[in-house]
Amino acid sequence: MDRFLYLFRSPDLRRKILMVGGLLIAFRLLAAVPIPGVDVQRLQELFSSNQLLGFLNFFSGGGLSNLSLVMLGVGPYITATIIMQLLTIIFPKFKAMYYEEGARGQAKFNQYSRILTVPLAILQGYGFLALLARENVVVQATPFDAIRNVIIVTAGTMLTLWLGELISEEKIGNGISLIIFAGIVGQIPAYAASAISLYTPSKLTTYVILLAILLLLIASVVMLNEGERRIPIAYARRVRGMKMYGGASSYLPLKVNQAGMIPLIFAISVLLFPQFIAQIIAAISPGAGAAVNGWVASFLNNHLAYGVFYFLLVVMFTYFYTAITFNPGEVAKNLQRSGGFVTGIRPGEATETYFSRLSSKITLFGAIFLGLVAVLPLLVQWATGLEGLTISGTALLIVVAVALETMRQVNSQLTMREYEGM
Numbered sequence: 001m002d003r004f005l006y007l008f009r010s011p012d013l014r015r016k017i018l019m020v021g022g023l024l025i026a027f028r029l030l031a032a033v034p035i036p037g038v039d040v041q042r043l044q045e046l047f048s049s050n051q052l053l054g055f056l057n058f059f060s061g062g063g064l065s066n067l068s069l070v071m072l073g074v075g076p077y078i079t080a081t082i083i084m085q086l087l088t089i090i091f092p093k094f095k096a097m098y099y100e101e102g103a104r105g106q107a108k109f110n111q112y113s114r115i116l117t118v119p120l121a122i123l124q125g126y127g128f129l130a131l132l133a134r135e136n137v138v139v140q141a142t143p144f145d146a147i148r149n150v151i152i153v154t155a156g157t158m159l160t161l162w163l164g165e166l167i168s169e170e171k172i173g174n175g176i177s178l179i180i181f182a183g184i185v186g187q188i189p190a191y192a193a194s195a196i197s198l199y200t201p202s203k204l205t206t207y208v209i210l211l212a213i214l215l216l217l218i219a220s221v222v223m224l225n226e227g228e229r230r231i232p233i234a235y236a237r238r239v240r241g242m243k244m245y246g247g248a249s250s251y252l253p254l255k256v257n258q259a260g261m262i263p264l265i266f267a268i269s270v271l272l273f274p275q276f277i278a279q280i281i282a283a284i285s286p287g288a289g290a291a292v293n294g295w296v297a298s299f300l301n302n303h304l305a306y307g308v309f310y311f312l313l314v315v316m317f318t319y320f321y322t323a324i325t326f327n328p329g330e331v332a333k334n335l336q337r338s339g340g341f342v343t344g345i346r347p348g349e350a351t352e353t354y355f356s357r358l359s360s361k362i363t364l365f366g367a368i369f370l371g372l373v374a375v376l377p378l379l380v381q382w383a384t385g386l387e388g389l390t391i392s393g394t395a396l397l398i399v400v401a402v403a404l405e406t407m408r409q410v411n412s413q414l415t416m417r418e419y420e421g422m
Helices: 002-009 011-030 040-049 051-059 075-090 092-099 102-134 143-169 175-185 188-197 201-226 262-284 286-301 303-325 328-337 349-384 393-421
Strands: 228-235 238-240 243-245 249-255 340-342
Touching: 002 011, 011 143, 011 175, 011 393, 075 092, 075 102, 075 143, 075 303, 092 102, 102 143, 143 175, 175 393, 201 349, 201 393, 228 349, 249 349, 262 286, 262 303, 262 349, 262 393, 303 349, 328 340, 328 349, 340 349, 349 393
Parallel strands: none
Antiparallel strands: 228 249, 228 340, 238 243
């Protein structure tokens, strides 16, 4: 409690918290201002029948639900970051920049991601607006109206990215994650109102079970995000002149969930992409679009097939993204350069093989848990029979992960100031 109160007693920390809160409020205000020509009633009908828009609304920070100035949110930047990370596999230059050039290389890598965000925002904005115009959600009578709206939403994306970077500079959490966090938390009142409207005394047991599942899931997500395997590392002793260096021991932490929420994003995008294509085909050829849309709807309504395929996609993408972000060869090489070695394992190729096998085993538990989180809404619907009352595992994973990361950064700020006070 004293540490919490110190957040507001310290002028510097109080300023940081107020700054972050003010920037998040500014983003939520921007998310409430719609672009010109929006039919609100038609938009609500489309959102109620389209899972893709509902999912993407999470990553827009809630700005897509009313086609606001920041309707794309940080979605284009997340896409740009993923593309840049995939390029590290194809091009050695990007790999060296990301893994070997340190903070300077990371800064350059992030700058390229920001530049790539602009064309992606233009393409995504044009695609969304063109699709919504065909659905009579947005009125774009002239080409000028279309160009104006694309420019507005692209500028809104870059403004959102700028707000996120301002938040990150305060070191009270990751700005991009906090914007997504604010969008999800902002939808809690609507979700609570929906849950209350469905309540009847006969469903009390169901609601108690749902609350127990929610608490258990939160605890499981915390354990997943905090879980890690500590590999003991020893450093050889080296004599330089009259002094001896090394001889110390440490450990290398390998997180159980190294991929974070990215596999969920990849998997849901693959599952809902056919629905997006069906809507585009329907705008060109109503007959063909209706046929494709019927096939997609039948698949999505088959909870068993949909759930199994979704689970397998999450597991596959967890391994895929972990292979991108964790390079056993680079870790083994850097460890050997610093004079360190895993206890009982020879440096070099043997260490690389050890890291690779260990990472595969650890990732299996994280992949299975993420898969269960992904299909949780389907399991809840099957168990309770309530279609309108579900627990979004993806949203819960994001909220808990962002809260834990923010708490870590706040604690580090407090610890630093306590050390300075001593």
